Amino acid sequence: MIINLSKLLDGSENIVKIDDVFDLSYLNIRGKRVEFHKPLALNGGIYKTDDGIFINLDISYEYTDVCDRCLEEFTNKQTSVLSGKIIEKAEDDSKEEITIYLDKGKIDLEKAIKKVIVLDFPMKSLCNSDCKGLCPKCGINLNGEQCECDTTDVDPRLEKLKELLD
Ligand SMILES: [Zn+2]
Ligand SMILES: [Zn+2]
Known part of the structure; x- marks a missing residue:
């Protein structure tokens, strides 16, 4: 999921819109294999301000999980938000949990998308809150x-x- 930001960097545009899909078949989350049945929907953009370049992206997805209480498989829909500043590789590694580096005018969102999903994943998986x-x-x-x-x-x-x- 590489996004070219050259137009933002040369000043010809102030925003790069993202309206795309991202294929992800599964993720290992805290020892569980979580499967995604359709491509993840990405909606948002990357914009430039006086303080730097920022991203704000909604990631919508559907996954199968196993209920911690009844052990049945269920499907859950979720939207996670990826937002933050995009930094130059030269800047020192900030303590932020998710860092997106600008590399030769481009950014790779794959790692950040996966990380947001893992961080958003509920500690307790329930097919229904009153299972x-x-x-x-x-x-x-x-x-x-x-x-x-x-x-x-x-x-x-x-x-x-x-x-x-x-
Ligand atoms: Zn019984
Ligand atoms: Zn259940």
């Missing part, structure tokens, strides 16, 4: 079925104790 999960006793998916198990909330640490006492 009922699996029955801790019999393991059925409580979103669609019901069981007769005694599901009075048991602290997992106490459960071990209860097993020992039984």
